[in-house]
Amino acid sequence: MTGWQAASLxxxxxxxxxxxxxxxQSMISRPIVVGPAVGSILGAPAxxxxxxxAFETMLLAIQPVGAARYPDAALAGLLGxxxxxxxxxxxxxxxxxxxxxxxxxxxxxxxxxxxxxRRNARTAAAVLSRVSAGSLGAxxxxxxxxxxxxxxxxxxxxxxxxxxxxAGTRLLAGSPxxxxxxxxxxxxxAAAMAGVAxxxxxxxxxxRVVSLVLGAAAGLAMVLLGVSR
Amino acid sequence: xxxxxxxxxxxxxxxxRVALRSTLVQAVWNYDSLxxxxxxxxxxxxxxxxxxxxxxxxxxxxxHLGTFNANPxxxxxxxxxxxxxEEEIARGAAGAERRLARLLHALRGSLxxxxxxxxxxxxxxxxxxxxxxxxxxxxxxxxxIVYVLVWNALAQGVRLAGVRAGFAAGAAVVRVLQDPxxxxxxxxxxAAGIFAAGAGLGMGAGLAxxxxxxLAGGAVFLAIVGWLWLAGTQIxxxxxxxxxxxxxxxxxxxxxxxxxxSQGALP
Numbered sequence: 001m002t003g004w005q006a007a008s009l010x011x012x013x014x015x016x017x018x019x020x021x022x023x024x025q026s027m028i029s030r031p032i033v034v035g036p037a038v039g040s041i042l043g044a045p046a047x048x049x050x051x052x053x054a055f056e057t058m059l060l061a062i063q064p065v066g067a068a069r070y071p072d073a074a075l076a077g078l079l080g081x082x083x084x085x086x087x088x089x090x091x092x093x094x095x096x097x098x099x100x101x102x103x104x105x106x107x108x109x110x111x112x113x114x115x116x117x118r119r120n121a122r123t124a125a126a127v128l129s130r131v132s133a134g135s136l137g138a139x140x141x142x143x144x145x146x147x148x149x150x151x152x153x154x155x156x157x158x159x160x161x162x163x164x165x166x167a168g169t170r171l172l173a174g175s176p177x178x179x180x181x182x183x184x185x186x187x188x189x190a191a192a193m194a195g196v197a198x199x200x201x202x203x204x205x206x207x208r209v210v211s212l213v214l215g216a217a218a219g220l221a222m223v224l225l226g227v228s229r
Numbered sequence: 230x231x232x233x234x235x236x237x238x239x240x241x242x243x244x245x246r247v248a249l250r251s252t253l254v255q256a257v258w259n260y261d262s263l264x265x266x267x268x269x270x271x272x273x274x275x276x277x278x279x280x281x282x283x284x285x286x287x288x289x290x291x292x293h294l295g296t297f298n299a300n301p302x303x304x305x306x307x308x309x310x311x312x313x314x315e316e317e318i319a320r321g322a323a324g325a326e327r328r329l330a331r332l333l334h335a336l337r338g339s340l341x342x343x344x345x346x347x348x349x350x351x352x353x354x355x356x357x358x359x360x361x362x363x364x365x366x367x368x369x370x371x372x373x374i375v376y377v378l379v380w381n382a383l384a385q386g387v388r389l390a391g392v393r394a395g396f397a398a399g400a401a402v403v404r405v406l407q408d409p410x411x412x413x414x415x416x417x418x419x420a421a422g423i424f425a426a427g428a429g430l431g432m433g434a435g436l437a438x439x440x441x442x443x444l445a446g447g448a449v450f451l452a453i454v455g456w457l458w459l460a461g462t463q464i465x466x467x468x469x470x471x472x473x474x475x476x477x478x479x480x481x482x483x484x485x486x487x488x489x490x491s492q493g494a495l496p
Contacts, residue, residue: 024252025301027353027380032360036370046368053364056357057429063349065300065341120259124266127257128294131269134287139270139294143256150256184440187365188450191433194365196457198358198426202351208423215427222366222428223435 001042001086001166008041009082009162010155016074017154021064021113022147031055031077038081047088050186051081055102057193061201072109075154076102079161087169087178093186096179097172105161112157120146191219239278244396246274247312248389251305263298268308275312279319289315292326298337300344305388307336309395310402317399328400336402343411348384351415355422356380362428430454 016029027033032052039048059073080102087094123142130138172178181189199212254267269290276293280286299307310332317325356376363372394405437450 022256027377033373036373049364049368053361056361060354065345117259120257121261124257124259124262127266131291136287139266146257188433188437191429192453194361194429195426201354202419202422211420211423212427215424216431219428219431220435
């Protein structure tokens, strides 16, 4: 990984941290989007697409609702995909290592996200006292401060995570403990995850079984017709 | 007439600005006032029209910086309602201030419930699944791009329409919330999502059987699906990410073992 690639990933980490809950929520922080972005930065867009899809199924049910605690899907997708691509040898991914990185990153990001929310309470209190004193610009300044802090936190956690990924990937190079898996196996596993996670998350009533069966027929047809090889 | 047209143009611009600012409603989200700061900042353009005097404006702004929380895409409905009632307060309507406080309190729960069900529980998983299946099938970045475009057309469109609807309805906002549209949209999204989930299963089975694995490949695929179903994939229900991560690890380990046993010939 070159310095420019690392810097681009850190910048991406800052942007997706903000998109996840503090700003816009345009879903560019979802693994299905982050994966291809990481793949493009690391020069392996096709691998990024595959891993982004796989992590999306893993993190499908996250509900960023109020004070709910949920794993940081953006950081999980970013570092998990980076681990998978950086550890790939002759087309074989270190699948178990990549998933372990994503699970760890999801947890770490959740903890740091809570810290950011706690720190925001102080910013909010400062805004209230300034508005009480008649300052109409205080909310805008508070928002700018919180977003800058969020971007810095996102960049920092990505940089730290990339360090761990880099060291771990070198340590596990060629090891069977990295959980070798090729693209074909990954697609099968991710497709199975998509089916099961979708049925569980969206609920499978009697009426929806028909949709599921029709979908399965369409999926099978895609393989038979060669759309998906 | 000309004056009225000018006012309506100004109102339209004001609502657009409120909708745009609502994208940062969670910027200072915290465990005390939740979205309060973002809410107050978002409605400032409207308050500036209603309260030209900075002192009065600061006083009314303070009333909106308290605790508020709703689904971020539906929060603009409450912003529209707040501005409509702020107009009534400025006109000196009796009880308008108390009515506004009560309404905003009630809206927190209902906008959260309706919005979370539609956006987080139905639309996002459904769109995500469709993008996943398309990405796995094509290996292209386009499904991800289309996913972002469709989501934002929907979510940001609802934001803009929300300010308008809230402002138009005012205290009668319950009519907007009782519209069967919300439940119908969530139901349709879920049905589409299940179709995409089925496509994932069909594609996985096809790849396992026809991709060189034959019946053995099919049996392995069924084992994976069965294992995933038993292991559960619901994130957040029993601890962050652990259950699906373990399920995926099990699948990876299973496929890895097969990979090793067959010297590279995966099912």
